[in-house]
Amino acid sequence: MQVECTILKDDGTLSCFVGFRIQHDNARGPMKGGIRYHPDVDPDEVNALAQLMTWKTAVANIPYGGAKGGIGCRPSEMSTNELERLTGVFTQKIHDLIGIHSDVPAPDMGTNSQTMAWILDESFMGIHLQLLQESQLESATGLGVVFGTEALLAEYGKLISDMKFVIQDFGNVGSWTAKFIYERGGYFEWVQNIQGFMWDEEKVNHELQKYMRRSFLDVKAMCQTLNCSLRMGSFTSGVNRVARATLLRGWQA
Ligand SMILES: NC(=O)C1=CN([C@@H]2O[C@H](COP(=O)(O)OP(=O)(O)OC[C@H]3O[C@@H](n4cnc5c(N)ncnc54)[C@H](O)[C@@H]3O)[C@@H](O)[C@H]2O)C=CC1
Numbered sequence: 004m005q006v007e008c009t010i011l012k013d014d015g016t017l018s019c020f021v022g023f024r025i026q027h028d029n030a031r032g033p034m035k036g037g038i039r040y041h042p043d044v045d046p047d048e049v050n051a052l053a054q055l056m057t058w059k060t061a062v063a064n065i066p067y068g069g070a071k072g073g074i075g076c077r078p079s080e081m082s083t084n085e086l087e088r089l090t091g092v093f094t095q096k097i098h099d100l101i102g103i104h105s106d107v108p109a110p111d112m113g114t115n116s117q118t119m120a121w122i123l124d125e126s127f128m129g130i131h132l133q134l135l136q137e138s139q140l141e142s143a144t145g146l147g148v149v150f151g152t153e154a155l156l157a158e159y160g161k162l163i164s165d166m167k168f169v170i171q172d173f174g175n176v177g178s179w180t181a182k183f184i185y186e187r188g189g190y191f192e193w194v195q196n197i198q199g200f201m202w203d204e205e206k207v208n209h210e211l212q213k214y215m216r217r218s219f220l221d222v223k224a225m226c227q228t229l230n231c232s233l234r235m236g237s238f239t240s241g242v243n244r245v246a247r248a249t250l251l252r253g254w255q256a
């Protein structure tokens with residue numbers, strides 16, 4: 004879906020932005036994917052990112068499909084009030100698409116938990132999602148990166164504390180990843196610049212670690228079977244799972 008979002012700027016002028024929510028696949032469950040605010044956002048990019056979400060949720064073997072959204076804008080040049088108005092208009096326009104049983108948005112580049120809170124205010128998802136604390140929402144992706152990294156390093160008998168790291172980008176995901184790596188004794192070579200459940204943070208993190216470790220082992224098994232790289236193993240594993248779910252639903256591939 005492509006929508007036009009016209010908002011009143013702080014200086015009294017009107018500005019029009021184009022936003023997207025692209026739903027790629029729901030064979031394995033409700034669609035899942037971030038909402039990006041960035042000047043490069045266009046239909047091709049959002050479409051590609053929505054597809055990637057389908058494969059990522061399948062590789063991690065969590066019961067979700069793939070979607071992605073975004074608005075072509077420069078969030079760093081907009082005031083908080085302007086961003087809130089833009090998010091409100093965008094949410095009203097894509098309101099019918101999103102929901103905890105159909106398509107669950109999340110933060111991405113240029114958006115954060117404040118953006119999600121504005122979306123919740125405008126939509127019906129708040130009752131379910133407000134149970135998730137802001138800190139969990141912000142840190143979960145970075146923690147997932149670290150758990151995945153630990154599972155990979157364990158294959159080589161290594162720990163994060165044995166390694167040097169380079170973090171390319173230091174926004175939400177990058178900064179939380181850095182924090183968790185630092186806490187585990189990792190050394191930095193350099194640094195370049197959500198949901199309706201009632202688990203506590205410890206349980207969420209435990210589950211996250213379990214999923215990341217298990218999906219890594221699945222990919223490894225696929226690599227051994229096909230004698231291929233991790234990248235090809237991940238791709239094959241994700242595509243197989245989506246194809247199987249599609250067939251089980253009786254849909255045409
Ligand atoms: N925020 C989240 O929960 C999730 C984010 N992601 C992915 O993680 C990545 C980072 O997202 P966030 O941390 O949320 O974004 P963010 O907007 O918080 O941070 C992005 C960072 O990238 C930097 N950056 C932008 N262009 C750059 C370039 N050309 N070279 C170096 N740095 C550059 C920016 O300065 C900023 O520090 C994105 O690919 C996003 O799709 C994936 C899953 C969830």
Ligand SMILES: O=C(O)CCC(=O)C(=O)O
Pocket residue numbers: 035036037038056059107108109110111197
């Ligand atoms: O948790 C989510 O749905 C956001 C994930 C996402 O957008 C991504 O992995 O690129």
